[in-house]
Amino acid sequence: MKSPLILALDQGTTSSRALLFDQTLHLVASAQQEFPQLYPQPGWVEHDPETLWQSQRTVITDVLNRAGCEPADVAALALANQRETVVVWNRHTGRPVYNAIVWQCRRTAAFCEELKRKGADTVIREKTGLVPDAYFSASKIRWILDHIDGTRAAAIRGDLLCGTVDAWLLWKLTGGATHATDFTNASRTLLFNIHSLRWDEELLALFDIPASMLPNAVPSSDVAAVCRLPEFGPHEPPILSVAGDQQAALFGQGCFEPGQVKNTYGTGCFLLMNTGRDAVLSKHGLLTTLTAQTRTGSPCYALEGSVFMGGAVMQWLRDELCLLTRSSEAGPIAVSVPDTGGVYLVPAFAGLGAPHWDMYARGALVGMTRGTGRRQIIRAAEEAIAYQCYDVVKAMEADYGCPVTVLRVDGGASSDDFLMQFQADLLNGPVERPVCRETTALGVAAMAALALGWQSLDSLSALPTERRFEPAMADGQRQRLLAGWRKAVSRAKQWETGDPL
Numbered sequence: 001m002k003s004p005l006i007l008a009l010d011q012g013t014t015s016s017r018a019l020l021f022d023q024t025l026h027l028v029a030s031a032q033q034e035f036p037q038l039y040p041q042p043g044w045v046e047h048d049p050e051t052l053w054q055s056q057r058t059v060i061t062d063v064l065n066r067a068g069c070e071p072a073d074v075a076a077l078a079l080a081n082q083r084e085t086v087v088v089w090n091r092h093t094g095r096p097v098y099n100a101i102v103w104q105c106r107r108t109a110a111f112c113e114e115l116k117r118k119g120a121d122t123v124i125r126e127k128t129g130l131v132p133d134a135y136f137s138a139s140k141i142r143w144i145l146d147h148i149d150g151t152r153a154a155a156i157r158g159d160l161l162c163g164t165v166d167a168w169l170l171w172k173l174t175g176g177a178t179h180a181t182d183f184t185n186a187s188r189t190l191l192f193n194i195h196s197l198r199w200d201e202e203l204l205a206l207f208d209i210p211a212s213m214l215p216n217a218v219p220s221s222d223v224a225a226v227c228r229l230p231e232f233g234p235h236e237p238p239i240l241s242v243a244g245d246q247q248a249a250l251f252g253q254g255c256f257e258p259g260q261v262k263n264t265y266g267t268g269c270f271l272l273m274n275t276g277r278d279a280v281l282s283k284h285g286l287l288t289t290l291t292a293q294t295r296t297g298s299p300c301y302a303l304e305g306s307v308f309m310g311g312a313v314m315q316w317l318r319d320e321l322c323l324l325t326r327s328s329e330a331g332p333i334a335v336s337v338p339d340t341g342g343v344y345l346v347p348a349f350a351g352l353g354a355p356h357w358d359m360y361a362r363g364a365l366v367g368m369t370r371g372t373g374r375r376q377i378i379r380a381a382e383e384a385i386a387y388q389c390y391d392v393v394k395a396m397e398a399d400y401g402c403p404v405t406v407l408r409v410d411g412g413a414s415s416d417d418f419l420m421q422f423q424a425d426l427l428n429g430p431v432e433r434p435v436c437r438e439t440t441a442l443g444v445a446a447m448a449a450l451a452l453g454w455q456s457l458d459s460l461s462a463l464p465t466e467r468r469f470e471p472a473m474a475d476g477q478r479q480r481l482l483a484g485w486r487k488a489v490s491r492a493k494q495w496e497t498g499d500p501l
Contacts, residue, residue, distance in 0.1 A: 004075035006448045007063070007237075008441040011056055011081040011165055012245065013102065013267040014315075018059040019438060020067050020074075021445040023454045027438060031062035038099060043106040043350070046099035049087045052165070053172050061231060071232040076240040076452060077173070078444035079166055083188045083244040086137045087168040088144050088151065088213070091161045094176055098148050100165070101140040104268075104308065104350045108139035109359040120206060127193045127200055129279060129288025131357060135306070137164060138190035138207040145209070158212045164189065166242050167215040170225055173239065178225040179215045183299070184247040186217040187290040194279065194290050197299060220247070220292040221447045241447035243292040245440045246270040250302060251292045252443030253408045253434065254461040261396065261404050263389055264440065265413035268353070269310035271392045273303045273400060284395035285355030292443065294450055294457075303399055305354035305392030309347035311413045313381045316349070323374050331418040334379040342367040344488035345380040347388075352493070355395040360496035366488050385413065386423040387485045393427060407431045410439040417469075425473035426482070435466045 003022060010017040016035065020028040033055045038046040064071065084103035089096045101107070115121065115132040124132055134140075141162050145152040154160050161171070164185045170178050186192040186199070191207065191214070193200040199214050218224070225239040243251065246264060250272045253262040258276035263269060272289075279288050279301045287304045309316075314327035324330060346352075348361035365377070397403050407427060413419055414433055424431040436442055449455040 002069060002073045005067075005069065005073050006076050006078055006445045007060065007074045008078045008080070008445040009056060009060070009169070010245070010438075010441040011052070011079070011169060013082045013085075013104070016052065016056040016059050017441065018056070018063040019441040019445070020063055020069065021442070021449075023449070025442060025445060025449060025455065027436060029063050029067035030438070031059040031066060033059050033062075041107070045102040045105040047085065047102055049089070049096040049100045049168055052100065053169065056169060057229070060229070071235045074235070074237045076238050076448045077227050078241040078448040079169060079239065080243055080245045080248040080440045080444045081165040081169065081185070083164060083185055083246065084135060084137050085165050086140045086162060087165065088141060088160055088162045089168070089171075090154070090159055092159060094171070097151050097154075097160065098144050100168075101143065103135055105140065106134050106350055106359060108134040108143050111139050111142070112359070115206070123202065124190060125281070127195070127203060128187065128190055129194050129281070130188070130190055131287070132190070133357060134359060135353070136188060136190045138203070138209065141209050141213070142207045155210050155213055160213055161215070162213040163215045166244070170223070170239065170242065173227050173229065174225050175228040177228065180223055180225065181215040181217055182220040182223065182242040182292075183217055183290045184220060184244040184292050185242070188244060192217065194288065194299065194301070219294075221294045221451055240451045241444045243444050243447070246272055246304065247290070247292040247302070248441075248443035249410055249439045250274065250443070252439030252441075252446060253410060254463050255408065256457060256461055259400065259402060260408070261393070262408045262410065262439070265310050265385065265409060265411035265419070267310060267312045269307035269385060269389050271305045271389060271396065273396045273404070275301050275303055275400065277301070280399055282395070282399045284398045285357055286392070286395050286399055287354065292447065294447055303396050305395060307385070307388040307392065308350045308353045310385050311411070313345070313347045313385060314413070316347070317378060317381055323378055330378055330382055331416040333375050334382045334418045337375045337379055340380040340383065341369065341372055341376045342484070343372055343376050343380040344484055345377070345384045346488050346492040347381070347384050348492045352489070354392050356489070356493065358493050360494050361492045362495040364488060364492040364495070366491055367484070382416070382419050383422055386419060386426050389423060390426045390482070404429060409433050410437045420469045421472070424469040424471045426478065428471045428475070428478065430471070431469040432465045433467045433469070435464045
């Protein structure tokens, strides 16, 4: 047996990944596999749960082979996952009754609007820290029960289970022995009281979801599950940590103190500010959510703002408009022109998230002239990511009452130097990029390392920085650019209803 390793699984929106970390949390090897995105109707997004699981299972084998390791070298597993995406499956057969409905899916927008009209948003906000929106899990579960033949009756009989992707993977990893989720994932469902740390009966009744379907909710480092994969033979390593990807990244960035902020530039962009034991109720369109906890006790909270379209904008340029061969080309192309020539892209393809929360906004490309070309559009797409994140940071500052002194960044698009510099310029503050940018996987691996006694919180809070981007833009230019962005956003809002603001 070699030196023991932690196997971290990072199940994302577009791919499944497996990463091996040693006792010092050095990344030893990684493997990744993309899986298909399903779009059965405009605004609908689904995944095949079995394909999702098989992709995750494949990369487990791949990463062990790349590292030259055996299953016996794995001391523990850790799991991070895309949040809000839900799976409903039969507890007896283990078969999903329908595709996973992805967090990006907007099919339940009308139902969520009806909840608002009925005044349910107040109780939802008070108990969950969230807003009634198709982004979250509860309306997706209800949709499956209401639209797939026989599922509601089966749920009432107790034959069906449901959960976010972590619950589905835990079920598969343990051979059906564990139906559990952690507090961070539970807090994204609209069914979990983030103050009492329990599934809420009033909310379950509001969405008409039987309590028997729901997983056991536990702290992120208290899963108490055992991995039983056939590929591992008799070796049954413990699964020591589970967290939603964004809370995992907050932990992986060492943001343990109130006021510290991270931004993950993934498919979407997700900004979290640690607020400690204060569940700050936002007045500026942000969410209140639970942070990953390493032990039981008083819950800790974060303010969160979600940008639906981050790196997905580059995928759109690549796959749909064919303006890029690879997403990594975007930064160098953006630098090749001095500006966008007044062009703005508002990538509201799935509505606008925080702080706008406009489910009916749609994408807009504005300000074009006859001289607008490929490079200006690509630069506008790059800048759009930073503009959206700027809006969220400013909302956080207003809610928490103090300026953000530094933004810690991770995720695939954080490798883009142009984007990071433009972000620092817009914020007029530094942006720090860590040496290890796999902070989602690192976060859950770090929690497992704490449980194993390999690391301490002090050692985890001193992660090295690879580069610090300092602002270099004149204030006048910054204000002109932001004024143009606000104007562009106003054109995209409420497009679907035909009532632009």
